Amino acid sequence: MNTLVLKNKFRSNATLLTNEFIDEHMPQANGEFIKVYLFLLRHIDNLDACISIPVIADCLNNTETDIIRAIKYWENQGLLTLDRDRDENIVNLEINPTPILNHKERRNTPAPSPEATPTSPIPFEPYKVKKSAEELKTVLHITELYLGKPISSTEAESIIYLYEDLDMSADLIEYLIGTCVDNGNKSIAYINKVAFDWHDKGIRTVKEAKVESRKYNKIYSTVLNAFGIVNRGLAKQEINYIDKWTNQYDFSVEVIEEACDRTIFHTSQPNFKYADSILKGWYKNSVSTLEDIVALDKQHDQETAAKKAIESKINGKSSKTARIAKGNYEKRGDFDYDSFAEEQIKARIAARRS
Numbered sequence: 001m002n003t004l005v006l007k008n009k010f011r012s013n014a015t016l017l018t019n020e021f022i023d024e025h026m027p028q029a030n031g032e033f034i035k036v037y038l039f040l041l042r043h044i045d046n047l048d049a050c051i052s053i054p055v056i057a058d059c060l061n062n063t064e065t066d067i068i069r070a071i072k073y074w075e076n077q078g079l080l081t082l083d084r085d086r087d088e089n090i091v092n093l094e095i096n097p098t099p100i101l102n103h104k105e106r107r108n109t110p111a112p113s114p115e116a117t118p119t120s121p122i123p124f125e126p127y128k129v130k131k132s133a134e135e136l137k138t139v140l141h142i143t144e145l146y147l148g149k150p151i152s153s154t155e156a157e158s159i160i161y162l163y164e165d166l167d168m169s170a171d172l173i174e175y176l177i178g179t180c181v182d183n184g185n186k187s188i189a190y191i192n193k194v195a196f197d198w199h200d201k202g203i204r205t206v207k208e209a210k211v212e213s214r215k216y217n218k219i220y221s222t223v224l225n226a227f228g229i230v231n232r233g234l235a236k237q238e239i240n241y242i243d244k245w246t247n248q249y250d251f252s253v254e255v256i257e258e259a260c261d262r263t264i265f266h267t268s269q270p271n272f273k274y275a276d277s278i279l280k281g282w283y284k285n286s287v288s289t290l291e292d293i294v295a296l297d298k299q300h301d302q303e304t305a306a307k308k309a310i311e312s313k314i315n316g317k318s319s320k321t322a323r324i325a326k327g328n329y330e331k332r333g334d335f336d337y338d339s340f341a342e343e344q345i346k347a348r349i350a351a352r353r354s
Contacts, residue, residue: 015042025077035060036070037079044095053090063167136163139170146177147186155188162195168204175206179213183220184233197247219246222253226260227270241272249283254290 015038026034039060043051057064071093074080083092143159144151151159162168168176176198180191203209220234223242234242245251245259256279263275285296 017041021079025079029073029077030070032060032062032066033070033073035062036067037074040071040080040093040095063165065164065167135170136160139163139173142170142174143177146174146181151188158188158192162192166195166199168195168199169206171206172204172209175209179209183239185236185239187236190236193243216246219253219256222257223260226257227264229270238272241276244276245279249279250288251279251282252289255279255282255287255293258290258293 017038021037029037036056039056040051053064053067056062056067060067071080071082071090075082079096081094081096082090083094085091140151140156140159143155159173162173162176163170173195176195177191180186180194185191198209198212201212203212219242220239223238224230224234242256245256256275259275259278259282260270262278263271267274282293282296285292287293287296
């Protein structure tokens with residue numbers, strides 16, 4: 001009998017997740033916390049890697065503060081064991097196969113089963129969130145100075161969210177609020193809108209924010225000049241229109257200016273709604289440059305000319321038909337109906353006599 005040679009081409013490329021985690025922990029946990037746990041579980045066997053909080057944040061498209069919060073959550077749940085240095089920096093992390101109970105529960109709990117295999121720890125680059133309560137108080141105080149009033153608890157929570165969750169620096173928040181107030185907007189909702197836009201664009205420093213602000217100031221001034229608006233700033237609704245054109249439609253200053261010029265030409269007044277209808281049409285037609293507008297205009301002219309040609313042809317046929325009908329009518333008008341009727345009557349009388 002020949003010897004069978006067995007070859008295994010299967011290589012495990014999977015992450016093992018316990019049923020206990022799915023049944024007991026997953027239903028109660030925040031979705032972002034679960035993502036962090038799964039990410040750690042995925043890298044637990046990669047002993048050569050040294051994971052850092054910033055790396056995890058980048059991979060999961062999240063803030064470093066959120067990553068820290070998630071890790072602390074799973075530590076409190078007993079699923080993670082953290083090693084810290086003297087400065088409270090996380091330097092080691094270990095995933096526990098079964099939850100480790102707190103010290104009060106441990107006294108009446110038997111030791112873990114020997115079958116539970118401990119996992120290898122994940123080495124961490126030392127990291128500590130550089131945030132302070134004193135700095136946060138300063139940020140809130142500066143906010144009140146800019147807004148010119150005491151802020152409510154809801155407004156304070158919004159600023160705290162920018163500081164802690166979006167990880168914006170105190171200097172960046174101060175510049176953010178100052179810029180919004182200078183543009184005539186003291187609404188926290190608007191400040192948050194700008195903050196989220198900066199965050200999505202990767203703006204993390206005051207220098208980067210200044211570049212973005214100069215871009216917006218140019219757009220605002222361009223619209224004001226194109227519409228001939230003087231001696232006043234932009235109203236909130238007008239700013240919302242411009243933000244829509246730049247953020248949602250992603251149009252350049254030149255394209256927006258062209259729409260404003262056409263608005264003045266057709267309406268003789270600064271009509272933001274009319275300009276928005278123009279830009280909305282360009283957006284639907286994938287316009288992004290002035291050259292695209294020229295091409296779209298040419299296409300529109302060709303379609304209009306073709307349509308007029310068809311209408312002219314139809315109108316020509318209608319005119320010919322009308323002329324024929326008119327001629328027939330005129331011919332009928334030359335016919336002496338009375339004489340014809342009289343002859344018909346005479347013919348019928350003569351027929352009866354005979």
